[in-house]
Amino acid sequence: MTQPKTAPNALRPSRWLTPLLVHVILGSYTLLAIAPVILVVMNSFKGSQAIFQKPYLPPIGELFDPVGYATVFKQTAILHYLGNSLLVTLGSIGLILLLGAMTAFGLTEYRFRGRGFLSLYALIGLMIPIRLATVSILKLMVALNLQDTIWSLILVYSAQGLPMAIFVLSQYMRQVPSDLKDAARLDGASEYQVFWLVVPLMRPALATLAIFVMLPIWNDLWFPLVLAPGEASRTLTLGAQQFLGQFQTDWSALLAMLTLAIAPVLVLYLIFSRQLIRGLTAGTVKG
Amino acid sequence: MKELPMLRPNKSRPRWHIAVFLAPALLLYSIVMVFPLLDTLRLSLFSSDGANFVGVSNYQRLFTDSQWWPYFWRALKNTVLFFLLHMLLQNPLGLLLAALLDSKNLRGRSIYRTLLFSPTMLSFVIVGFIWQLILSPTWGIAPAISDFLGIRYRPWLGLESTSLPTVALISIWQFVGIPMLFFMTALLAVPQDILEAARVDGASAWQLFWRVKFPLILPTVGIVSILTFIGNFNAFDLVYTAKGALAGPNFSTDLLGTFFYRTFYGFQLQLGDYAMGTTVAMVIFLIILFGSLLYLLVWQRKVVSYEL
Incomplete structure (x- = not known):
């Protein structure tokens, strides 16, 4: 786009200097953001001596030595931890999506007494950091005999994720045309069949939600440390x-x-970064 | 919403399916989240063995007993400092990066965005250890870089005087992507015609940002601040990973989160105390509630939100 009024600007050095400066600042900070990770990954493929003497060289040729990995696999049940993390994360996401969709459907599809109260009740959880209730959760899990099981984690993460899921999915549920549902009802579909008709239409919202809740669950240290520190239920983190x-x-x-x-x-991040970033910022546009 | 009465199930018949849809989630949420929150309040009003109702005497103990108050006060002061450092460094840095990413015809925008956000995805455990290793005198990375930059190397993470700011800087390094994303989204929503009009009037890029864009994204500044506040007053993981539950050296990195953990979980020879633990949790909760109300009642009323 050329604006005649701004034409004199073209002669100013700011025309090319500014973009260059922008790239220098962004580039340096990007380097600061990723260099530590690269340094760790690169040096993990070296022996101890090379780590200390040549930390900045890539692990190629005689520097390459996966001795560290041999130690990790020998000394820890890392594959077992990985399996636990997968079960906890997938189990929680599954429960959050299924129960969240059911509740969002129930709260948006039907009119009944107490609906407003229940919607508000479900939303309160968005505002309260559940960690502060840890002592009571720990007592509860001990009472239910679930301490040191991955179930304790799945239940906590699901409960924690539900308010967000109900909130997000309700917004989408309202957009599903009622003609579609009423047509199904005329054909004799039960309310449950109507629900399963609606769920596939929610796929984009469900996917965004899944990605959004996934990493905090995978990365969490607090609840595994308090609720399930035992070897059998230990997560990768x-x-x-x-x-x-x-x-x-x-x-x-x-x-x-x-x-x-x-x-x-x-x-996971590199595969889903686009959806994740979109999900994180959805709804903040209008402030 | 228009309704076709014929198609809706009859009101007089019990509609069990509604209960089927709602009950599982509401039960799970009530049992694992709402009940423990209320139970936390209850436990904080009982004696340590849970047998006797003691009113607010646990709170009295926390605020007056020389066994509790100095340590709680230290953790509170550290948390406030931790929060202020995030407000002074993390959020302006996030705004700067977002403003730069928002510049016209920027090449590689999405690559920058993906890479700049990547540390946020890592768990505290990874981040804490990465920086512990890099800053350690043993490996020699930090000493070499300090030499290169002309700074005198100190084991910053290990010194009582510098460990808390260092942990805060690590946390800022990890989380700067979040304010960056919020500000980026807000900047994207600023309509092009307003900017074009300002440009035609001869506004420089600097003026354009501070006079036009910044007032328009002010509501986002509020959201980012309150999220930072809630996050920092819950912070635990990074200190636990980098410095352990004792938040060394000599408790200099002790935050409310680590103080809470030690209170109910116990440490070294000290046994965990559930009553005092829930008391600390309730106080943290009240602080967060107070901050959130301040934000809702003062900031949100004062700041003009423009319909874009």
Whole structure:
């Protein structure tokens, strides 16, 4: 676009200097953001000596030495931790999406006494940090005999994620045309069948929601530490924390464990970053 | 909403399906979230063994007993400092990055955005240890870089005088992506015709930002501030990972979150105390509630939201 009135600007050095400056600042900060991670990943494929003597060289040729990974796999049940993390994360997301969709459907589809109160009741949870209730949750899990099981984590994360899911999905549920649902009812569909007719239409919202709740669950340290610290139910985040705390001197193993803990998150992030960033900022546009 | 009465199930018949849709989520939410929150309040009013109702004496103990108050006060002061550092550094930095990412015809915008946001995705455990290793005198990365920049290297994370600001800087490094994203979204919503009009009137990029864009995104400044406040007053993980539950050296990095954890979980020879733990939790809750109300009642009323 050319604006005749701003034409004199073209002669000013700011025309090319400003973009250059913008790239220099953004580039330097980007380097600061990713260099520490690259440094750790790169050095995880080296032996102890190379880590200290040549930390800035890539692990190619004789520098390459996966000894740290051998130690991690020998010393910890890392695949078991990984499995626990997957079960906890997928189980929680599954419950959040299913129960959240059911509740959002119930609250938006029907009119009944107490609907306004129940909607408000479900939303209160958005504002309260559940961590502060940890003592009571711990007592509850002990009473239910669920301490040190991955179920304790799945239940807490699901309860924590439900208000957000109900809030988001209700917005989308309202947009589904009622003609569609009424047509199904005329054909004799039960209310449950109508629900399952609506769910596939929610796919984009469900996907965004899943990505949005996934990483905080995967990364959480607090509840695994308090509710399920035992070996059998240990998640990858907690397992990494404990391994890293114990192996302070074996740097190859430390860096290998860090890299193994980073990898799943980074892969998920790079696949879903677009949806995730969209989901994080949805609804804030209008402030 | 128009309704076709014929198609709606008869009012007089019990509509069990509504209960089926609502009950599972509401039960789970009530049992695992709402009940523990109320129970937290109840426990804070009982004695440590849970047998006797003691009123507010746990709170009295927290605020007056020399066994509790100095430590709580220290954690509170540290948390306030931690929060102020985030407000002074993280949020302006996020705004700067967002403003730069918003510049016209920027190449590689989405690559920058993805990479700048990536530390936010990592768990505290990873971030805490990465920086512990990089700043450690053993590896030599931080000493080498300090040499290069002409700064005298100190083990910043390990010194009582610098450990808290260092942990705050690490946390800022990790989370700057969140204000950045919020500000970016807000800047995207500023209509092009307003900007074009200002440009035609001869506004420089600097004027354009401070006179036109910034007033329009002021509501987002409020949202980012309150999110920072809630996040910081809950912070625990990074200190626990980088410095342990004792928030060393000599409790210099102790935040309300780590203080709460030690109170109910116990540490070293000290046994965990549920009554005092829930009392601390309730006080943190009240602080967060007070801050949120301040935001809702003062900031949101004063700040003009423009319909864009």
